[in-house]
Structure formats: structure tokens, C-alpha cells
Amino acid sequence: MSFLVLDSIKKSFGQTQVVKDFHMAIEKGEFVSFLGPSGCGKTTILRMIAGFETPSDGVISIAGKNQNGLKTSQRNIGMVFQAYALFPNMSVFDNVAFGLKVAGQPKSEIEKRVKEMLKLIHLEHLADRYPYQLSGGQQQRVALARALAPKPQVLLLDEPLSALDAKIRVSLREEIRQIQRQLGITTVFVTHDQEEALSISDRIVVMNAGRADQIGTPSDIYNRPATRFVASFVGTLNIIDAIVEDPAANTIRIGENVIKLREPIGALKGGDQVSIALRPEAGSLNESATGDTALTGKVVSSQFLGSVVRTRFEVGGNQISFDMFNAPDKILPQLGETVTLRFAASDLLLIKD
Known part of the structure; x- marks a missing residue:
């Protein structure tokens, strides 16, 4: 049975339908990228998985459990945004510890888990620094560690690299993929950058005007485009x-x-x-x-x-x-x-x- 299932998902804002009858089944531990231009519906799907938006129709389930009626805080999902969204008045350590403290975990467990996360992102030496003292790449790695610290069942990445310069983007996307493989966490990644999607995904969803024009491996998407849009957009x-x-x-x-x-x-x-x-x-x-x-x-x-x-x-x-x-x-x-x-x-x- 697939781990994350989006069954006949639709989303409308007023008279505008931004997601049109979307179907997909994602396996446990799979890394799936949603690729497409601005306004194609990819971020709206991500927000529905997270619980920030409610589907107009259809069902989202994780591990066989219907998520539609659950709040974001009840879904056990980690999310990383484009703009880092770190707390400026908290140290790196406290930013990573935030979700664990909200969950009421013991202090000793929090300290152990935060140290694990900082080691994972290679920033143990910066635990006492504040966000303004970090580079953009370092801030995004802290945001990733904060999302992963509570051991979420799904990780959502909303264009997390688009604010970084080209060289940092390449190194950080490789690091994200390595961490994802190491933890085996089911991951959904939203991007408009085809090179990012092709380089790190198990499967890619090419979105066009609220629909999935094609779902396939990077090789399938690149070598065997199913529609004129996919052919012109990818590569x-x-x-x-x-x-x-x-x-x-x-x-x-x-x-x-x-x-x-x-x-x-x-x-x-x-x-x-x-x-x-x-x-x-x-x-x-x-x-x-x-x-x-x-x-x-x-x-x-x-x-x-x-x-x-x-x-x-x-x-x-x-x-x-x-x-x-x-x-x-x-x-x-x-x-x-x-x-x-x-x-x-x-x-x-x-x-x-």
C-alpha cells in the first residue's frame, strides 16, 4: 500500500480551479518533485498536504489515515520554506529544538536530538549563533534540521533553494538528497528549476495549469516527454x-x-x-x-x-x-x-x- 496518497484532489479559489482532479500515490521513502511554472498548482498541492489549505474535493491520506480533517499540527509533517522562516531571536540550537519543546519532550531528549540534527547538517560548531550570523545556505540547513527534529512522517520542501546563489544551490540540494536517503523519509519537493528536479528525484510530477501532464522518473520525463508542454518545459x-x-x-x-x-x-x-x-x-x-x-x-x-x-x-x-x-x-x-x-x-x- 502506498504511503502518501492524493486521490482525486481538486482545489478552487472562488470560480478559479487551480488543481484539477489530481491523482498520485507516493511510496514510503520516495523523493518526489513537483515541477512547473508559477501558477501551475504545485505549491497549492503541497499546502494541501501540509494542511494549510483544504481540498475542495478528494482525499489526502498518509499511512492509510485520512488527513482532510486534521490540523497542520496533527499531521506529523516537517516543512521547509523558501524564506528560511527561522526565529531571529533564537539561537541555532533553540531553533532546531523548537518543535521538540512544543511537543513537551524531556530536556535531555531535546538536547540529544538537537545535537544529532546539528551533526547531520554539519553545523555543531554554530549551535550558539543567531540566524543573522549565518549565511543563507547555513540558515536553510538549520531550517531543514528544525523540520526533521520531531521525526516527521513526511517532509515538504517548498522551493527551499531558490533564494540561494547557484553554487550553494547545487551543494545544498545534494546534501538534502543525501540526508533524505539516510533517514528514509518520504519527501515532496516543489521547484520550478528543472535541473534540481532531474538531479535529485525518484519521480517528477510535471504540472501544467492545475493538472499533472506527466508523472515519471527523471529519465522518462527527459527522454520520453508525454506532451508538447513537457517536451518544451523540461530541458x-x-x-x-x-x-x-x-x-x-x-x-x-x-x-x-x-x-x-x-x-x-x-x-x-x-x-x-x-x-x-x-x-x-x-x-x-x-x-x-x-x-x-x-x-x-x-x-x-x-x-x-x-x-x-x-x-x-x-x-x-x-x-x-x-x-x-x-x-x-x-x-x-x-x-x-x-x-x-x-x-x-x-x-x-x-x-x-
């Missing part, structure tokens, strides 16, 4: 307009190029328009590259991105990007040059709206 992806050439032969036409797809075209007829997707890293200009498919077109731009050079070429009215690793002796494609990109037919995905 860099070429969306290519094509025409069905011969449905029986499973072929499409892109400009002068006729390509045989691995994925069945389905009920489409010859002459129908179809959208396909191709990742920039999928192809190669190398004539000896392995691949059963190719596209030929003219180079229209080239960008130097450090370790990667991203080039765009035009074919059949589409501008298609492809990436090459940089090397000091590499000869880069020139504007106006005709190039042939070679790749496997299995790298092409039919995009459904």
Missing part, C-alpha cells in the same frame, strides 16, 4: 513540424528529407501535419557516427557555451539545434554551410498535445 528540445509521407511505411517528410520513424504514426493520413521532437545532444556531424537517420540543412547560427557549442541549422522551415562538445582543435560549422546531422530514428519522439 532543451527541438520541436520539428513535419508532414506524414506514407502512413503504411511510417515515414514523414521534413523539407526534402524523408525519415522513417520507429514510433507508429497511428491514425494519421498522408499529408497530415505532425510534430516530432529531438534533443540537441542526440545527433552528430561525424560521417562515421552510428545512426540510421539524417537531416541536411544550412547553418544559421552558432553559440559558444564553454564546454558545449550549440549550432542551429534550417531544414524544411524548422530551425534545429544540436550540441557538440568543445575542443581546442575542433572546426566549427560556419554560417551558410550545408551540414548533415546523423542520429538514430529512436531518438525522434512523436509529440502529442
